[in-house]
C-alpha cells in the first residue's frame with residue numbers, strides 16, 4: 728500500500744539546527760555526518776498521518792509534506 732504522506736526537507740532552507748529531531752515523537756529523524764546534511768526519515772511508514780510536529784517545530788520553514796496524487800479509496804488521505 729502506498730504511503731499516505733510524509734515530510735520532506737529543503738536543503739536550501741534547512742540550517743541544520745536539529746530542532747525537528749527532538750520534536751519528533753517517534754525519533755525517526757536522523758542526520759548523517761556531512762556538514763551539509765539535512766534530516767532524513769529512518770522509516771517513513773512510522774509517520775502517523777497529519778503529525779506535522781517536525782514541520783511545526785522548524786524555525787526555517789524547511790519542512791514540506793508529500794501527499795499522494797490519488798487519495799486512497801477508503802478515506803480522504
Ligand code: SF4
Nearest residue numbers: 751774778779780781
Ligand atoms: S511527521 Fe511526525 S512522526 Fe513524521 S518525522 Fe515529522 S515529527 Fe516525526
Ligand code: SF4
Nearest residue numbers: 741742744745747785
Ligand atoms: S528544524 Fe528545520 S532547519 Fe532545523 S534541522 Fe530541522 S529541517 Fe533543518
